[in-house]
Amino acid sequence: MNVFTCAPDLESILSCIYVAWSSGLGHKNIKIESEPIEQLSLFDSYTHVDKDHAMVQSVIDAVNLKISPSFYSDLAYISMAYEKDVPDLMYRLMLLGFAYGPGVINNTCYEVVVRFHEIKKRLSNESCRFKEVSRFHEVRHSLYVAHIEPKSRIVITLGPAFSDRMPSENWMVIDDVHREAVIHPKNSPFYLRTLTEDEFNELLMTEKENDEYTDLWKIFFDSIAIKERENLKLQRSLFPLWTRKHAVEFT
Amino acid sequence: MYELRNGFTIKEKLEILSDAAKYDVACTSSGSERSGKEGMLGNAVASGVCHAFASDGRCISLLKILMTNHCVYDCKYCKNRAGNDIPRATFTPDEICTITVEFYKRNYIEGLFLSSGIIKNPDYTMEKMCETLRLLRTKYMFNGYIHIKAIPGASSELIYSAGLLADRISINMELPTNESLSRLAPNKTMTNILKPMNRITGTIAAHRAAIGKDARMERAVINEHLVNSIFNSGADKPLSGIDGSSEPLVDTKSLIKTLTEDNTFAYPADIKDTRLKRSFAPAGQSTQMIIGASGETDLEIIHTAQNLYKSFDLKRVFYSGYIPINEDDALPALNTPVPMLREHRLYQADFLLRYYGFQANELLSKERPFFDNRIDPKCDWAVRHLCDFPVEVNTASYDKLIRVPGIGPTGVKRIVNARRYGRLNFDMLKRMGIVLKRAQYFITCNGKMLFNIPLEEKFIINSLADSEKKETVRIGGKDITIKQMNLFSDFNVMSS
Ligand code: SF4
Numbered sequence: 001m002n003v004f005t006c007a008p009d010l011e012s013i014l015s016c017i018y019v020a021w022s023s024g025l026g027h028k029n030i031k032i033e034s035e036p037i038e039q040l041s042l043f044d045s046y047t048h049v050d051k052d053h054a055m056v057q058s059v060i061d062a063v064n065l066k067i068s069p070s071f072y073s074d075l076a077y078i079s080m081a082y083e084k085d086v087p088d089l090m091y092r093l094m095l096l097g098f099a100y101g102p103g104v105i106n107n108t109c110y111e112v113v114v115r116f117h118e119i120k121k122r123l124s125n126e127s128c129r130f131k132e133v134s135r136f137h138e139v140r141h142s143l144y145v146a147h148i149e150p151k152s153r154i155v156i157t158l159g160p161a162f163s164d165r166m167p168s169e170n171w172m173v174i175d176d177v178h179r180e181a182v183i184h185p186k187n188s189p190f191y192l193r194t195l196t197e198d199e200f201n202e203l204l205m206t207e208k209e210n211d212e213y214t215d216l217w218k219i220f221f222d223s224i225a226i227k228e229r230e231n232l233k234l235q236r237s238l239f240p241l242w243t244r245k246h247a248v249e250f251t
Numbered sequence: 252m253y254e255l256r257n258g259f260t261i262k263e264k265l266e267i268l269s270d271a272a273k274y275d276v277a278c279t280s281s282g283s284e285r286s287g288k289e290g291m292l293g294n295a296v297a298s299g300v301c302h303a304f305a306s307d308g309r310c311i312s313l314l315k316i317l318m319t320n321h322c323v324y325d326c327k328y329c330k331n332r333a334g335n336d337i338p339r340a341t342f343t344p345d346e347i348c349t350i351t352v353e354f355y356k357r358n359y360i361e362g363l364f365l366s367s368g369i370i371k372n373p374d375y376t377m378e379k380m381c382e383t384l385r386l387l388r389t390k391y392m393f394n395g396y397i398h399i400k401a402i403p404g405a406s407s408e409l410i411y412s413a414g415l416l417a418d419r420i421s422i423n424m425e426l427p428t429n430e431s432l433s434r435l436a437p438n439k440t441m442t443n444i445l446k447p448m449n450r451i452t453g454t455i456a457a458h459r460a461a462i463g464k465d466a467r468m469e470r471a472v473i474n475e476h477l478v479n480s481i482f483n484s485g486a487d488k489p490l491s492g493i494d495g496s497s498e499p500l501v502d503t504k505s506l507i508k509t510l511t512e513d514n515t516f517a518y519p520a521d522i523k524d525t526r527l528k529r530s531f532a533p534a535g536q537s538t539q540m541i542i543g544a545s546g547e548t549d550l551e552i553i554h555t556a557q558n559l560y561k562s563f564d565l566k567r568v569f570y571s572g573y574i575p576i577n578e579d580d581a582l583p584a585l586n587t588p589v590p591m592l593r594e595h596r597l598y599q600a601d602f603l604l605r606y607y608g609f610q611a612n613e614l615l616s617k618e619r620p621f622f623d624n625r626i627d628p629k630c631d632w633a634v635r636h637l638c639d640f641p642v643e644v645n646t647a648s649y650d651k652l653i654r655v656p657g658i659g660p661t662g663v664k665r666i667v668n669a670r671r672y673g674r675l676n677f678d679m680l681k682r683m684g685i686v687l688k689r690a691q692y693f694i695t696c697n698g699k700m701l702f703n704i705p706l707e708e709k710f711i712i713n714s715l716a717d718s719e720k721k722e723t724v725r726i727g728g729k730d731i732t733i734k735q736m737n738l739f740s741d742f743n744v745m746s747s
Binding site: 106107108111114118131133136138146162163164166167214215219224232234235239247249 | 265266291302305309314315356
């Protein structure tokens, strides 16, 4: 098997797909994986591919024109997912799209289509989850900062939701895992920023600042539960531990 | 900010008044879709957002509080009844507004759920609640979700104002019959509950029609495909009682009549409330019934719920298993377990009415007025109608597929979508995420069942009861209690 490897971001994956496709080795003999590779195999040969803007553009154009723009946006959406098989899945979906047109994305008879829907659903759940459990801290006067630790790079998907919710507030959501932040200045559009080491370290301190409403929230959170109906198992399944890291009610 | 008022700090008031509000089960923030606006705080998301789950497993979406837990009424089942000796506190309107917006900005909540004990009289209480909402909308520029409880007996003007300022308005029915109500809530009457409920229905319908919407509330899309759905059938016919002929459980009028008769609100308490140009209760109205405090059967309860959906176009009916907090001869003893399993079965049946095209009298009958503890109401119905099974997944209609135990609206959609591309087999169903644990007894793919299973009532009940035993014990058992189960994943549908 010829394995083409790349960084796990959208542009690198599209470049990798371009190189793999043009290799002429035959689709069956090709695999695309994102780095780091967890376990190298003796029987496979590995080729690293770097991001290349011309290649990226030509893949985007081909998908947009020969399949459809919404097919491309589906591919771009799942590229945010942390699952290791996503780059290869994108490649296989493109093969199907070129062969059968955009409608194939709903044909659940294909395993790759089923997997695509699984990942899309999971990603959207992950994004929704952080719309629910992100907790803002007021730091200084009227600047609200939230830290999250998602599995996938979904922080950008929180931008539209929180901009609509708080259009006239200064706020930012920081993804501590991928070190990216969505930043929203009051009454302005939001933007995505990759944080430098210094910025990241400074922003880590925000949760240590005292916010008086945190205490009130904890009081409410405890008193609203009915003790005769306590069910910590159900609470854990609906509010999994990995999403509670920055939920102040558990600190 | 922790100033002393009425002898309590804000922290203490919040503790007392959220503790007093926790027995109200409605907490959803769904039903309104509203974008944010520059200069304001908040929006509303149609599907609602749960921000946390409390230690009882219930979702926390709204700041659920009472304005005050002082109460001049003496409802026997209620912790705040006048006769109880408990700490009493009252929030000022500004205190409620400040906590709401500050919690909202931290993404703790979607909005406010405001209820209240009755201080002085219903009008005085409702006026204070309206004042709070008015402040929240106009001074604090809050554009998020608000659910307000209307106080039975309050004047029409105040209830109209409340609905103009809030997204959802509800009046708790508490008990499904007049007799139980007068026994357990002597200060309340069915007329005081149903009259405003009827006017709220009429006003919501009129406001919806005025902005070009269907006068009836939106329902799950699947209902359009279900001939038998309570939302499609007989909506303009007067509703009957359980046996189809006797007195209706609820005094019913059709919505069309509602629009033409004088049962909309005419004037708000403050004319400024109309200038805000908000629709009246765009997320609709809901109600709650207490289960297990009085002697009604499941059939009576579910029939009342169906009538409320059909005649008052309620968005939701909530069921609250009675928690014995007061000692009273008219109530179950203090150590009576909370009827969790019964409540769970009622929620399941309610889903069958709203998403599956079932009618109450298909699920239960006078001869069999309670749900089976062992299996869910849909399985229960299916094993009593084995003549309708097995269903062939490659050809069956929406109506037939949706009645297969284990297949929900999402499953039906996937099946109908996929079979456009070719014939389906069991492997494909599994890949599509259809769980065959229950469905296997009731379906064929290309004429064959998954296993060679006898289509025989006892065999299927025993197998299903066995596979559900763990869950049933978990809900109904003594050690572990559970609220409403995880209905949404059970049924694969969104909350509304
Ligand atoms: S009116 Fe009845 S149910 Fe409501 S707070 Fe007062 S005593 Fe409780």
